[in-house]
Amino acid sequence: MGNRVTFVTYRVSEIPSEDEIFEGIVRGKIGKVDLALGKDKTCGFASFQNPLSTDFSKEDLFFQGLVFVSFRIDRYVVPTCTLRLYVKERIESILKESGRQRIRKEEKEEIADNVRKSLLSKALPAINAYKVIWDIEKRVLRLFCTSRAVRDDFEAWTHEFLGITLSPFNMATIVKDGLGQNMMQKVLHLLPVNFGLGQ
C-alpha cells in the first residue's frame, strides 16, 4: 500500500464538446504576470505532462475519454527581509544625495513599492502546478490539491474559460444525485439520534 493521494472531486454542471474544452483551455492558459500593474500572481492552464509548457494539442489533452491538464499558479515573492534591506539602502542613498535628515512616511512607502516592483522584475516565480483529470461523459473532475485558495482560483477559472460550474463531491451531492424527490423530503425530515448511553 502506498501512493497516498489528496484531491477534490467535482461534479461538473455541463458536458461541453471536445472542441469547446480545447478552445477554453487554450484561452485560459497561464499568462505572464503584469508586474507593472503591481500584480504578483497569475494562474491558468498548462500542459499536464510538462506544466512549464502551454502549447496544447488535442492529442496531449484527451486520452481514453479523459481530459488531462495542469492548473498552474505562479507567484512572485520578494522575501520581507530582502525587501527591507534594499529599501534601507535606497533610503540611505536618497538622504545622502539630497542632504536631508529624514524622509516622509508617504515617500518611504512609495520607495518601498518601487523597490519591490524592481526586485519582482528580477525574481523567478514560485511555480505550483496541480494535476487535473476530467471524465467528460461522467461529469466527474478531480483536482489533485485540497488548498481552499487554489480551489477557489480553479473554480473561478474553469467557470470563466470553460463555462462550467463545479460542485464538490460530498454528502449534499450524493443526496441530490442519489435520491428522488420523495426520498429527499423524507431525509430532510429526519431528526438526529443519540447513540450515547446518557452517561
Next chain:
Amino acid sequence: MSDLLDLLKRLEFLGEEFLTYLYVHSFLDDGGFSLGDGRKIGVVAEKMVALEGAQGKSDSTVVRSDELSESEEARIALKMGKKVSVGQFLFAIEGQDYRIVLDKNLCIRSVALPALEAFDPLEQEVEVFEKIGLVEDAVQSLFLDFLEKRMDQSRWSKEMDEITAWLCSPVEEK
C-alpha cells in the same frame, strides 16, 4: 452552489451518524457490508478517529491507536453521546485495500491506493483516477444504504440495538 451548501449544513448530523455507524459496524461481523446490489465492501476503522459532541470541535476527542476496537477512550466518548466527525478506514473493494480518511461531510480527505498495475505514466494516472472513483462509489453506496436503513423504523431500531450492545460490551484485552 449555495443550495448545496445549505443542504450540506442541514445534513451534517447524518454524516456524523453515518461515520459512527460505520465505525461501530466495522468491529462487528468482520466489518463486512452487503449492499442491495449484492456487492460486498469490507470496512475497518483503524488508527485514528475524531469524535465531536454537541459543542463541535471545542469538545472533540481524537484517538490514535493501532487497535481502535480496544480503545476505551473512543468508546467512552461514544457513550457520552459524541459522534465520529473524521475517521480513518480501510475499505476492501473488489479484493483490494484502500485506506481513506473520511470526514462528516463525506469528503474523502486522502486515499492510500493499492499498488498500481499500469506501467505507462499516463495509464497510471488513469488507473489512479478510476481507483479513486471506486472508493467514492463505495462511500456513496454505503451512505445511501445507511439512509435506507435510517428511514426504516424497524431496521433502524435493530441497528441502534446493535450499536448500543457493542457500546455496552466489555473492551477485549489482548
